[in-house]
Amino acid sequence: MSVLLNADDFRQRARRILPRGLFEYIDRGTEDETALRKLRESLDAITLRPSALTGHDWRDLKTQLFGTTIAAPLIVAPTALAGLVSYDGEAKLARAAATAGIPFCVSTQSVTTIESIRRGAPGAILWFQLYVWRDRSLTEQLLKRVAACDCDCLVITADTPLSPNREYNRRNGFSIPFSPTVRNIVDMATHPRWLLGVMGRYLATEGMPTYGHYPSEFRGAITRPSVADAVRLEHRLNWDDVRRLRDSWQGTFIVKGILTAEDAEMAADIGADGIVVSTHGGRNLDCLPTPASCLPKISRAVGARLTVLADSGVRRGTDVLKYLSLGAESVQLGRLPLWGLAAHGEKGAVAMLQMIIREIDTALGFLGFCNAGSLRTAQPLTDCCSSAERQLRQ
Numbered sequence: 388m389s390v391l392l393n394a395d396d397f398r399q400r401a402r403r404i405l406p407r408g409l410f411e412y413i414d415r416g417t418e419d420e421t422a423l424r425k426l427r428e429s430l431d432a433i434t435l436r437p438s439a440l441t442g443h444d445w446r447d448l449k450t451q452l453f454g455t456t457i458a459a460p461l462i463v464a465p466t467a468l469a470g471l472v473s474y475d476g477e478a479k480l481a482r483a484a485a486t487a488g489i490p491f492c493v494s495t496q497s498v499t500t501i502e503s504i505r506r507g508a509p510g511a512i513l514w515f516q517l518y519v520w521r522d523r524s525l526t527e528q529l530l531k532r533v534a535a536c537d538c539d540c541l542v543i544t545a546d547t548p549l550s551p552n553r554e555y556n557r558r559n560g561f562s563i564p565f566s567p568t569v570r571n572i573v574d575m576a577t578h579p580r581w582l583l584g585v586m587g588r589y590l591a592t593e594g595m596p597t598y599g600h601y602p603s604e605f606r607g608a609i610t611r612p613s614v615a616d617a618v619r620l621e622h623r624l625n626w627d628d629v630r631r632l633r634d635s636w637q638g639t640f641i642v643k644g645i646l647t648a649e650d651a652e653m654a655a656d657i658g659a660d661g662i663v664v665s666t667h668g669g670r671n672l673d674c675l676p677t678p679a680s681c682l683p684k685i686s687r688a689v690g691a692r693l694t695v696l697a698d699s700g701v702r703r704g705t706d707v708l709k710y711l712s713l714g715a716e717s718v719q720l721g722r723l724p725l726w727g728l729a730a731h732g733e734k735g736a737v738a739m740l741q742m743i744i745r746e747i748d749t750a751l752g753f754l755g756f757c758n759a760g761s762l763r764t765a766q767p768l769t770d771c772c773s774s775a776e777r778q779l780r781q
């Protein structure tokens with residue numbers, strides 16, 4: 388693993404190991420991938436001004452998040468189908484996050500169930516991301532299972548009212564349900580390490596991998612021709628629904644995919660404990676503003692009422708520091724842990740997380756800070772080069 392020195396090294400390794408359909412499902416954006424490019428540009432445009440000669444000989448990345456101390460201001464973001472990247476991938480990610488001392492957010496659309504993940508990672512801080520199903524009683528049953536797994540933090544995804552337009556998935560024949568084509572069968576066959584180590588292992592044990600949380604009566608292999616109506620994602624979700632979910636959930640409640648101060652205030656009004664300022668990694672809508680441009684205004688509007696988190700586009704420790712300096716209290720990583728997982732399983736995910744934590748530590752030292760929180764409260768040190776961002780910050 389010593390040759391994998393940065394996130395892009397891991398990404399290139401993942402590209403070689405995973406079938407193209409799966410790699411692109413993780414890696415790419417949507418439509419013309421403008422949002423994805425702008426994510427990178429928005430982070431590259433930010434500079435952080437250092438304080439010289441501050442005389443610190445140590446840095447402490449420990450962060451208080453919803454009453455828990457975590458080792459660094461990071462969370463492993465929910466990513467659907469992580470269990471296709473590596474056998475039992477979600478449990479591996481949960482253990483990797485636990486090794487790094489940070490939470491792991493399980494997706495509704497994980498391959499492995501919350502119960503198996505909890506069994507596989509007893510000490511992990513587990514969060515759960517909810518996509519609401521059309522049949523609300525099934526959603527309620529799922530939430531009972533989640534709560535029973537010592538999973539206190541619920542994340543409602545608010546930015547996915549429809550299936551996004553990802554043309555590359557159609558070209559690659561990557562779809563759920565999976566439909567075999569010459570192209571995707573050749574794709575799998577030419578990636579033998581993945582074919583044997585992931586798909587082969589599932590087929591030899593539990594069978595074709597599925598969306599693990601789907602109730603057993605609706606749970607088909609991913610090759611099944613249709614997903615039953617009851618477990619279709621509820622695309623008509625509104626703030627009243629989210630308020631009801633908030634009221635019925637005993638633990639911490641987060642709304643993910645907020646980009647305006649008005650929506651952030653709605654989240655605070657319904658009693659959410661946190662929001663994630665996010666463009667879903669540039670995967671959903673191609674004309675969105677960047678989290679970097681929205682964060683200062685949102686954090687000013689609601690920072691005193693709830694915890695502001697951010698994600699999308701992080702590839703370096705310095706990107707994490709940039710989001711913190713714009714007002715985020717912690718930052719989620721989506722693709723990075725998946726690339727680590729693809730490259731070397733659990734060890735790769737641990738290596739990736741430790742690498743980002745080292746990068747944060749080094750950059751923090753150069754900036755003259757001894758902890759990440761003090762960087763956040765020194766927001767004026769952030770320099771946003773784009774005029775749009777400068778306007779927002781005035």
Ligand SMILES: Cc1cc2nc3c(=O)[nH]c(=O)nc-3n(C[C@H](O)[C@H](O)[C@H](O)COP(=O)(O)O)c2cc1C
Binds near residue numbers: 465467516698
């Ligand atoms: C392969 C993949 C699957 C994802 N699945 C989900 C999901 O099931 N639920 C969700 O709320 N977000 C999902 N996301 C979005 C992530 O939670 C996160 O917002 C995004 O990946 C952050 O951007 P980054 O990948 O550049 O770090 C997914 C992202 C990826 C890359």
